[in-house]
Amino acid sequence: MIIVRLANNTCVINPEVTSGPYHIDGELYRRDIRDGEPGVPLWMDIGIIDIDTCQPLPGVFLEFWHCNSTGYYSSYTGIDPDTMQYTLPTKDDGTTDDLIFLRGWQVSDENGIAEFLTIFPGWYSPRAVHVHVIAHIDATLADNGTLIGGEQVHVGQLFFDEDLTYAIHNTSPYTGHSQAQRPSNDHDQVYPQSNTTGWYPVVEIVQLGGNYSDGLLGYITIGRHGCFLLGAVVSSVTNSGIHDW
Template identity: 40%
Template sequence: MAPEVMEGPYYINNEYVRTDLTETQAGVKLVLDIGVVDIVTCTPLPNAFVELWAANATGEYGGYPAGNPTHVHTETFLRGGYYTNANGIVEITTLYPGFYESRTAHIHTMIHKDWQQHANGTLISQSGSLVHVGQFFFEETWNDKIYETLPYTTNKQPRTLNTEDELIEGANGGGYNAFIDLELLGDDISEGVLGYITVGVDTRKSYPIENKYSL
């Protein structure tokens, strides 16, 4: 089972239901295949909404200018998600996340059961049951390679390594591996990377969403 990890200050409710989160952002493409397993039945969980949000190449979150968690605007890059298929798998295209002060490269995730969406194509975040709040991480060898490329080299924030991140140990607790398995999509990093990770969730749970900001 994947451990629960803090939601963090940069969540925004009611983001778009979509499989491509990149918008006009520059960076290394990350095609992420996520499998969701119900630990109660030990079977894949279909129609689970897998929501992601992450910082861009220079360490900023869409919706939060200059990393200010008290000021929200309408940017939606690198936010949103989609639902798992009959085999409990969803594929979402995003970008390899940048680092920022006190945090190594990571992607936030929430997994919703019995979710609903608005007529405008956005998730109703408070619908259904939130069965998991977590974070995904990357091996430092991949971080090193990608952070040598543009636009990551323009990130002026101090880099935090995996060994310095305060949340990475908890996210990998109980025998769970919160590191995404990666491989190149083509001949080199410029063509992007493909990632795989499986998340075990307890479908009997229902966690609150702390952040009240919404799209």
């Protein structure tokens, strides 16, 4: 982990937004959620602060999920990312398969930080590139790695800089899904909802080497009134030996 302290104790409320059509119950407790999915490695370090005390808040259960490099979500790979139409028979719960790539949850540690190892996301129509988060409190870890009980206290979506997205999506394997119809943040239906309180929903990125294949570190500050504030800051970074991708 290369986050050394929480970054921002300015308690700015971020808006609640939809969890979207591709959420599933039963995501697993794990840091590395890649499951072999190709793409630019991305560490997402998210710190959690009590919004009332502005102190790090351990023990928050944070779900995290997004689509793969060509726009497909695990558990819904039978849905065409360009049309959102089912191309395979659905199961009773609306999913099309039992895959779980690019999904997981973590608990914030004693420093208030939850960390995921994933890939830079792809996109699906009609959405800009984004990731989803749901935070829970007072939950417990089941023997099978899923969450039991608790209270859902925040639903949010996070976005990425357009220039960075354009550059990464011009590399393999992202070129397997053309950018020709990819919506920008400014043309996304959820992005403006995430700006209604003056909060900026774009993840800050540090490149960890000379090439994108060396990986990226993402960090952001988001807040929720009466519950928690999320944010992080990176320590000094060298170009080698930080993580085993």
